[in-house]
Amino acid sequence: AQTVTQSQPEMSVQEAETVTLSCTYDTSESNYxxxxxKQPPSRxxxxxxxxxxxxxxNATENRFSVNFQKAxxxxxxxxxxxxxxxxxMYFCAFMKPEFNYGGATNKLIxxxxxxxxxxx
Amino acid sequence: KAGVTQTPRYLIKTRGxxxxxxxxxxxxxxxxxxxxxxxxxxLQFLFEYFSETQRNKGNFxxxxxxxxxSNSRSEMNVSTLELGDSALYLCASSLAGGxxxxxxxxxxxSRLTVL
Numbered sequence: 001a002q003t004v005t006q007s008q009p010e011m012s013v014q015e016a017e018t019v020t021l022s023c024t025y026d027t028s029e030s031n032y033x034x035x036x037x038k039q040p041p042s043r044x045x046x047x048x049x050x051x052x053x054x055x056x057x058n059a060t061e062n063r064f065s066v067n068f069q070k071a072x073x074x075x076x077x078x079x080x081x082x083x084x085x086x087x088x089m090y091f092c093a094f095m096k097p098e099f100n101y102g103g104a105t106n107k108l109i110x111x112x113x114x115x116x117x118x119x120x
Numbered sequence: 121k122a123g124v125t126q127t128p129r130y131l132i133k134t135r136g137x138x139x140x141x142x143x144x145x146x147x148x149x150x151x152x153x154x155x156x157x158x159x160x161x162x163l164q165f166l167f168e169y170f171s172e173t174q175r176n177k178g179n180f181x182x183x184x185x186x187x188x189x190s191n192s193r194s195e196m197n198v199s200t201l202e203l204g205d206s207a208l209y210l211c212a213s214s215l216a217g218g219x220x221x222x223x224x225x226x227x228x229x230s231r232l233t234v235l
Binding site for chain 1: 151153155162163164165168170175176178208210212214222223224225226227228229
């Protein structure tokens, strides 16, 4: 079974600085997807970034980028120029496409989350 | 474009009762998934529906059930509520089909408290 581990329960960063959130996972699969989701205090989960395992190039989305190390099964998130609005719980998630009725199913396996506080 | 809508947002029940939660997906999304979020167990997958069919299920007892209607709206039901069912229940919708992973869009959740 796949597992996702986030070893940093809480982190703090000063506004405008850079912070890196860690995530490791365990799987024997070769084809899978990794995600970072953000859950602000309002509770709406928002997709931050997504990475396909077959792509060696690290995904980037504006101030957010990942360091994907497939052999090490590591998937860290870097947030540059941190903003107060980045304060949230960040979840790392794993998805293995399981083909069923209608196509690939969408079962996410989440880590326990990292609570990031951006300080003014 | 409206997002994923979950109702009710908050509810309080007592042990032994049952509850029904509703989820309206983004227009055009045919897949609806449900997750339970608790401080102790984190985020756990409950089940996924596509075209009125359950196509994936997590490790939850049979007290947890769901269904999807022809307009893709989904409901989940928990019968014989236990204190441990207190949680935030999140619904997520996505475009279905294809061979790759679809991006899930989550609703704001339904906060269930069991007394």
